[in-house]
């Protein structure tokens with residue numbers, strides 16, 4: 001099984017690109033953000049606890065998302081692999097992922113990072129707010145906190161995976177089509 005990580009700051013376009021990637025490479029898309037929003041919509045206890053953290057631009061506890069990921073790995077069959085979107089987001093989550101995969105003798109295949117500058121993060125999220133109506137896209141303060149959380153907690157993962165020779169970065173500032181072409185070229189070279 002292939003285990004790809006789609007990396008990048010909030011608003012980089014991970015979700016948009018993920019849809020095309022999973023189709024082309026027969027992967028299952030796992031977005032922890034989406035899974036959490038489903039819990040919120042369902043009004044589950046987990047969703048209720050997650051909502052206030054998400055709306056504040058903070059992260060939900062590592063154990064919560066780690067459990068979600070492991071259960072997806074264990075239940076989804078018939079795919080060539082997984083495309084993780086929004087996970088891991090902390091060094092502890094990356095270490096937990098390594099441990100989960102080690103149970104079946106597997107490892108992370110590659111990290112595909114879509115990079116955009118901070119100013120563009122805000123522009124993209126403001127634009128998405130008018131389309132998707134996500135609560136965590138609505139407030140400037142929440143967006144600022146997410147950018148801060150990204151730099152503090154998530155960006156260190158670049159070094160974590162670079163040290164393993166698994167980190168690949170592409171420019172996310174182009175159009176959706178341009179970025180998709182670059183992602184496909186990169187992934188073809190990884191598979192070739």
Ligand code: ADP
Nearest residue numbers: 010011032033034054058059060065086087089
């Ligand atoms: P974005 O595209 O803005 O990065 P996501 O849909 O990936 O948004 O995530 C939305 C929110 O869900 C995050 O700001 C965070 O609060 C929570 N979340 C998602 N994935 C994780 C994770 N791996 N660990 C902790 N919190 C997470």
